[in-house]
Amino acid sequence: MRRLFLLLSLCFATPGFTTQAWAGGIAFVINSGGASISVIDMATQKEVRRIPTLREPHHLILSPDGRSLLVGDTAGNQMMFLDPNTGEVQQRVPVTDPYQLAFSPNGKFLTVNGLARNQVDVYDAASMKLVKRFPVVATPSHLAYAPDSSTVFVSLQDSDKLAAFDLRTMTPKWTVPVGKTPAGVLWLNGKVLVADMGTDYLAVVDPETGKVLEHVQTGKGAHNLFLSPDRKILWVNNRAGGTTVSLDSTTLKPIRSYAIPGGPDDMDFAPNGNIWITRRWAEKVAVLDPATGSFETIDVGRSPHGLFLNPKGPSPTVVSSR
């Protein structure tokens, strides 16, 4: 057996990674259905490398110190740490069912939603030790923090609810119905916004009481929402309608709708003003010019999901939209 192991190890050694940094910046696109990560040269908008993962990665997040990009592999029960400048794999850590993940604004906690296992895990960000596990019903999908890191809000997709967890006491605060199949969550102007995928609207929720204050219509299958780097525009991807909609982030009034077919999902913002959007069912990323409404496409792998742009190496100006 040991001989077989050595033989296999020698015969199929992993090809060495190129550790060059791309001058024009690099983008990482997670191919959830293809068990891989596409590395794209942002200047040429071409895929330059594909990093294999174990089973089924979905989302990714930059560490607070900017030194690692964490990629959650749900079916592989593994967290991959990548160098955000080169794509080199730094380490692989066993983590149960890491679906959606985000660091708290104070950098202290990493919250990981276990969508298939119905759990919300809060890790100590520095040590990656599990601090608290909240069992939930059911399918925790997306998450967002209060700016003071006191609370994390989690959408529970299969039970049509939003849950709030107090991170100071590590206790549940409330769980309330917010609309059909809630997905994307975002803190904006003292409120929590939830994209209800089973409807055509966002629910605006009071973060203290969980009360739904109003609905904001965006399009069929409102799925995910992002704030522009200047914080002036709220962007919403509508899964069933195949549209991306911009709204005034203060008034929540619609500005413009863009047709992005193929199941628009995650989004990130390039320094030139373009918006990169993964198209889940088209094996493509759309690079949208919001001024003209036209978009270019980049071929990637199956079911592209999480997306991260690193325009100029390890710059503190990198905006993480997740």
Add this chain to the structure above:
Amino acid sequence: MGDPFDLAAGWLQEHLLIPALYQFGLMNWEDVSYGWALFALYGAAQVAVTFAVCLPLEHWRPVEHWPDSKAVLVDVLYTLLSRVGILPFVTYVLFYRAQVSVTGWMTDQGWVPPTLEGLFPALLGQQVLTFVLYAIILDFADYVRHWLAHQFRWWWALHSLHHAQRQMTFWSDDRNHVLDDLIAFVWFGVIALLIGVPPLQFPLLVLLLRFLESLSHANVRLSFGWLGDRLLISPRFHRAHHGVLGAGDRSCNYGSVLPWWDMLFDTADFSRDYVPTGDPSGEEALATGTWGQQQMAGLRRFTRAFRRSHVPHGV
């Protein structure tokens, strides 16, 4: 240009499935529906490729001629249900959710679920090679499952539905009792937990393996030669397994794709030449009944296996 199957599944998802899910308030199934669309398309391709290759072969050198082929029609239904219809959907939903949940629990206990890539890290990124190794292991697991299905009276009672067909064609691969399918599903679910089978990463290779399994049932005089028959299972080799003298616990040639396990465990028989197929010990409905009649007959035989001390177990 992307994978044509992915793009076709994406088109189905965007234009048919998502509008329907949205309309009926079922958008929480949208990931599952895409997975099903992929399974169904690959299944349809399997059926189409198998049909295009095997039908001419069966016309070219048939083993048997039948006055009518009505009994084959129900096998067509089995194939469509198994490869394009509800079964891929159930498999995708149950298998995926169960695998993530159980392996996640294992990780929590401090035991990282094993994978071939974990055992041999150099395999990461070697997708085709990894798949081939997984395929060999799974083929062995199927050999063991199949052999056991012939050893236990109650299990044979279910599995005999597969053997009852006297008009065996390439359509016969999927004719199984639903309980037999369920056992196989659990069997492979456990194996998957032990070695971490990657879901839907290598669909084209799965398509090739399923094609070989269908081909092995074809009504055609086809051998791969002395050496070829010892590398891959041919219609001649597998027909001996379905022979009337091979029903029950005295069968031979249990392998699905690779004959290696039969050779290794001395269950291979390369001497039988294009024998008649069927199971004389079973009731007629198992062979010529409708889908429902066959399922009921299988269930009756299954329950009898527990009631009686002796029931026909092969011939």
